[in-house]
Amino acid sequence: MSDLLRRQLAPRLKIGDNVQGLGRKAVSYIPQKWNKYFNIRDDVEIASGTYRIYRRGVEGPLLFFIHGGGFSALSWSLLSKAIAEDVRCQCLAVDMRGHDENDYSIETLANDIIQIIFAMFPTEAPPIILIGHSMGGAVAVHVAQKRAIPSFAGLVVVDVVEGTALESLYSMTTFLRSRPQGFRSLVDGISWCVRSGQIHNVESACISFPGQLKRVATGESATRELDKGTALIDASDPCSPTSCPSSSPTTTNFSHSSKPFASSTTTISEEEEPEENEGASVVPRFVEKGNGEMKRSQSPSPPHLLPPISMPATETAVRPSVPISDATGAYTWRIDLSKTEPFWRGWFSNMSSLFLSVPEPKLLLVAGVDRLDKELTIAQMQGKFQLKILPRAGHAIHEDSPDEVASCLAHFLLRNQFTGAKPNLTKTQICSPPRGAGAGAVTRPSFGGDSFCTHLSLPPPF
Template identity: 35%
Template sequence: MESKSSLAPLPEENQNEDQQFDDPKPSSASAFSSKPIRPPTKTSSQMYSPLDWKGYFDQEDDVCIPDSNDVFHVYTAGKEGPVVFCLHGGGYSGLSFAISTRVIKEKARVVAMDLRGHGKSATENEIDMSIETLCSDVQAVVKTMYGDDPPAIVLVGHSMGGSMAVHVAAKKMLPSLAGLVVVDVVEGTAMASLIHMQKILSNRMQYFPTLEKAIEWNVRSGNLRNIESARISIPGTVKYDDAQQCYRHRARLAETEQYWKGWYEGLSDKFLSSPVPKLLLLAGTDRLDRALTIGQMQGKFQMIVVRHTGHAIQEDVPDEFAMLILNFISRNRIGPRGVEIPGIRRPSQPQA
């Protein structure tokens, strides 16, 4: 004989709260008498919604270069200490350094620049991305911001920005340069990859109906592994196309191929000859070429391999990246007057 169950049927998940809890009788004190509240599930659009930079940087500014129509957009933070001047990679933006800035600005100042043809910067010729032009841009921005008495500067460059930082350092273009940090770029690997770059650029998704979809694609494709960082930085790498009524990549990298070789050729020797303390951050051990291997064995620079991260180390593990930068500053006693900054932990032993 069929027996009747004494259990009430569970409410459907799509019922609203009033439908689920419309019993007029007073609630029982029993812990089992009511349905526990289930945490809301985030939709895809919520998970990949853009985040404002204001929670990370202190302000944004346009730096107008005298005697030209070039305007470079910068994000800044911090009030004391040396200036950590950040140069992003090709196709990225200054917002690539947003989360790490939240930590760095407690001990130093940060300037993250949108390079020519990227982010919110506006220049007369966005396709002229020769290494000479890019380096002159950095020099002009520093000169415009700080005049003839710039503070101690630590140049931090990722990928293409790393090659810029090396060239600026090797050419002694910044008189107050006190340190050089290069993030995941070495000459050998970069030169070998150039023949594949056009294919990589053409195979990536070109158009996005919303900013959320652009962020989601960059995370799901593995370009970035940190969703929070992607939600901040990716909006700065795309622009709305009125004709196509969608978003597309801001940087026209495919049109700059003639300059790619100049970014990386001779990079290792220039890095080793730069007359300032140097740190090379790598995402893998297989990326050192012969010149760097010999230089590292001779103690000419500090090298740290950052595990469990992709190419964009500063975005994938921003807190670890920030501490590596601050430890580098402390180790080399870099400050406004070349002295150690109080409160920054110095590493107990050199990291290799």
């Protein structure tokens, strides 16, 4: 064979180590910071402790977000940004009680939310729409049912229904045991989060999953480490922020030299440094006084907020982690969710009846029609609440499909005249019922093709 022919028949493309395949884009698992999505980070003190909150927006009704068991306030990051761009509203996400607490009863969790609202708005509050995911949805229902918030205006529950939640509890212990016990770095943890199916949206996982972790050696939350610049971004990178001498002691290094963790099944590309919100600020936390007023507190903020842990992991065999004892500076879960087991049934019992008893406008978002129990199915047919189904999302609907959830929320807010649309919002962006459908009609978001499907397996209930 001639040299010319050999050159013509030679491979035209050499597949490198950082190429997953033709047409596939490599993924970055570098953690992101809160101020890309929120304007203000604050601490609120009430009788039961200190609670971290994140806020965005200054006008319109207040969307008060309550995360699921084990998740964190940053679980609502992408949705807060998306909905604030569509309608005039304020967004507030709270980290619930921390890993050192012993009382996780639904009564206590609901009272925490009520006290936080009164601590922040001691005299007059804007119209408040409670939005809760999973366990947080149950908390939102109980808060609404107590009738303790004068400006309460509406209720949104995300992917939690009494019947399926109670049924899923039987497999919860097995699920918790199946998870890794620790991670070598934040990149390692985020990689597991996405590949295991806990969160399908990589961008959301990069901002929210660090909130589920704490450093084994110090007990400090990963989100606080990111703020201080001491987080271990990537254990495989000799210049990771905690080990590279040139790293700033106050700013986490997101430079291109940081190489995210990669396994034999995952390749990662380095992406540009995220644009941080220049208007973001940290304000002094507030302390509730006996007379209902608030004062600024100068004491340091204790590293406790509600821990994090997530639920929907379908591929537990994918575990790119190492035992805690084998890794220096490893991360583990911020909360041992198994210790909350005595409270599980109380979170969801009688939830459907309580949800339906709330007279204000209600919206239920679920990932599959099979999520509904008998009581809610009948009530939905009677038009007692709005129902939206997002079949392409996992249990963390608001993280997997933030734009779709934002459009459904925008429709809910506009339909009930809670606020007005921003100029950039078009009718095609709003998740509206089909023509001629009633108030409780099931809408099928258009994803192309036959996208309306049922989920055969029960989701973890938290």
